[in-house]
Structure formats: structure tokens, C-alpha cells
Amino acid sequence: RNLLSVAYKNVIGARRASWRIVSSIEQKEEGRGNHDHVAAIRGYRGRIESELASICGGILRLLDSRLIPAAAADSKVFYLKMKGDYYRYLAEFRAGSERKDAAENTFSAYKAAQDIALAELAPTHPIRLGLALNFSVFYYEILNSADKACDLAKQVSNQDCSCYYYLFFL
Template structure:
């Protein structure tokens, strides 16, 4: 697949990229990024909706507005089902087609990272055993991605840096482990700084942006642990975690 493609809708882009993925071939960098963007577009809006509706629900609970709460919870349940469907869809594509056909370390890291991300999205709203299972699946995928990244990609590679960014967010948000989140983010940042001379010109912008986000999160998380400020995850705010970097 080459050239610039135009899609009438986000769902059309998803379906087109699913067809490409089902060919059981290792995707090109462009195809891989199109797949990532396609699913990011459909999942991103619903994750944002879920966060907003959950915030509204909490406020209405404090007011004791029972009728409003019934409608709010019905809508939240609808959004959660859509999130489950999207995550289940891409996770099936990854497990059935993309991961088994990945030929390079770069593509393996990309797909395992993506698998970790979508299990993490499930863990964001799941409860009880469902949350535990999603978190465990996410952890396994991120660790698999990390194992390959450590041997096959340089510390300055944007995909390796993006993995460290997302994996550290997982530790902070899902496992509530700020210490491990900070250790992982700091190690990734320090390793990249030590090898800045290996940074290629084509990936300079992507890599340095993610390094800045790692440093920003470190600053915010450290401050939060010291009780100095509220945390705002910049990876989420800037939506860099699923950025189409090559």
C-alpha cells in the first residue's frame, strides 16, 4: 500500500486497515502507522467520552440526583461496551495476524506495545476480576515488547521511547506504582541521553518529543509523590502515546 489514502469515515479506515492486516504479511512502516492511527481515532473519542461522563456521574452522585444518574450510567455502559468492542477487535487482529507475521524487531515491539496499550484501555474502566485480567494482559504485552526493544532497538529509537512512555503510564495509572513508573521513565530518558549521538535525523523530532514527555511525567509524578502538585499526564493530554512514529 503506497501513496496518500483518503477515507470517508473513521470506521472505513479501520475496516480498510483490517483487510490489509488480514493478508498475513509484515506491514510496511506506512501501513503500520495507518493501522495505529485508524484505531487511535475510534478509541480516542470514546475514552474521552468515558472520562467526561464518569466525572459528571461523580458530581451527580454527590448531589443525590437519582434520575439523572440512571441516564448517565446507561450512557456510560454504552460507551464502555463500544470500548470493549474496539479493543477486542484490534487485539484479535494483533494476535491472529500481525504478531505472528512480524519479521523485524521494530514491528514486534510496535505490535506488542499496541497490545499492551489496548489491554490498558480496557483496564481503565473495568472493575474487579476484569480489571485484574486486563492489567495482567497489558503487563505481559509490555514486558514482551520491552524484551525485544532492549535487544533490537537503540535507546533513542522513537518506538522504544514510546513504549517506555506508555509502560510507565501503565505502572502509574493502572498499577498505582509511581515508584516503578518513575524508575522506568528515568532509565529510558537517561539511556537515550547517553546515546544522543546515535539519533538519526529522520527520527530526531519524534524521539526528542517523547523524551520531553518522559521528563515532564517524571517531574509531575515526583511532585505528586511529594504532595506538591496535582498530576496531569501529558502523554494522555497530547495523545502522543499512540503517535504514528516510525
């Protein structure tokens, strides 16, 4: 499970970084009025987006067809979080209705993972904490909702504090 996650994270991470850099260069060249450069950069960005979509599609199919249906509680949370992550990566570069669909799928996956995590995992469980962090990133970066991101982080922080209290004083 962890090896699969790290392998895909390495593959997707390099392309996400490339996409950010190329998008930044594209904006600078647009600002300078270099239309020939912008056209070439858009073509390259399109190729990166195709690779990102293909990688995300591959892992999402594997998660839906094999891994999530066969998983027990902590693995199910892990894989649903992973599903949310890869839909979030799609939402980062998609536009219009495709972005909206990716964002809705991200929310659904994170929410399903959160429901199981709240019922089955301790507040300090690393998978539960990672899920909360990524759900917060989703609220902040994709939905542009800093308030919801902070609320979720505070909620997790408050739960964890009460758990630490019991660890130290009981």
C-alpha cells in the same frame, strides 16, 4: 502499520474521552443526590463501555491472529506495544477481576515488547521510547505506582543520555 494505529487511536480516543466526561458527570450527580440522572448516566456509560470493549477486542484479535505472529523485530515491538495499549484501555474502565486480567495482559504485552526492544532497537528508537512512555503511564495510572513509573522513565533517560553523549562526542 502507522495508518492502522492512527485509525484505531482516533476511534478509541473519542470514546475514551466520552467515558471520562460521562464518568465525571456521574460522580457529580451522585454527590448531588440526583438518582434519576445517575441511573440515566450509568446506562449511557455502559453503552460507551460496550463500544470500547468491542473496539479493543477487534484490534486485539487482529494483533494476536495476524500482525504479531508475522512481524519482524521493530514491527513486533510496535504491535506488542499496541496490544498493551488496548489492554490498558480496557483496564481503565473495567473493575474487579476483569480489571486485574486486563492489567496482567497489559503488563505481559509491554514486557514482551520491552524484551525485544532492549535486544533489537537502539535506545533512541522512537518505538522503544514510545513503549517506555506507555509502560510508565501503565505503572502510574493502572497500577498506581508512581515510583515504578518514575524509575522506568529515569532508566530510559539515563540510557538516552549515554547514547546522546556518543552521538555528540564521537
